Amino acid sequence: MLSFDEVRLDGCRAFRGIFKFPAIKCVPGWTNNLAVYIVGMIALPLGDSFIMINTEAVERGTTGAREAVVGVLQPPAREPSDARSTATMEEYFARVRDCLARQLPSDAEEFDRLLPHHPLSAVRRLQRHVLASAHVSPEMRGRALRPA
Numbered sequence: 001m002l003s004f005d006e007v008r009l010d011g012c013r014a015f016r017g018i019f020k021f022p023a024i025k026c027v028p029g030w031t032n033n034l035a036v037y038i039v040g041m042i043a044l045p046l047g048d049s050f051i052m053i054n055t056e057a058v059e060r061g062t063t064g065a066r067e068a069v070v071g072v073l074q075p076p077a078r079e080p081s082d083a084r085s086t087a088t089m090e091e092y093f094a095r096v097r098d099c100l101a102r103q104l105p106s107d108a109e110e111f112d113r114l115l116p117h118h119p120l121s122a123v124r125r126l127q128r129h130v131l132a133s134a135h136v137s138p139e140m141r142g143r144a145l146r147p148a
Helices: 065-074 091-098 120-131 139-145
Strands: 004-009 014-024 036-046 049-058
Touching: 004 036, 004 120, 014 120, 036 065, 036 120, 036 139
Parallel strands: none
Antiparallel strands: 004 014, 014 036, 036 049
16 A cells, blocks of 8 residues: 545545555556556445545556656665565566565655656546545435544
């Protein structure tokens, strides 16, 4: 999970989360790929049920651009504690695939304006749009959680 917070959807209490997954675990047919799949969720609780609005985007083409840009702008102060060498490129890529779901410094929202076409930036932009424009019907509003 990259983030989770309480938000307002047309004045009603809702919850927003953003999750990052390796695309090879979510996109059928993608096997040897380092892309990420970003899923944004806005949940509007309604008593014993809820409305879920998903915003999703997958990285396509060259991967790792966001991480590379942020690495140049903000190089790490020290070598990561889990840094180690690998004997082959296959071993290296296997390690990278295992780490794709980790939260990275490049996942910070402050970099969205620099990389507006990255899937994470796109999902956040779609979530802002939904929160700013969605309307909750009077019937559903009566069942929604009251703002805290």
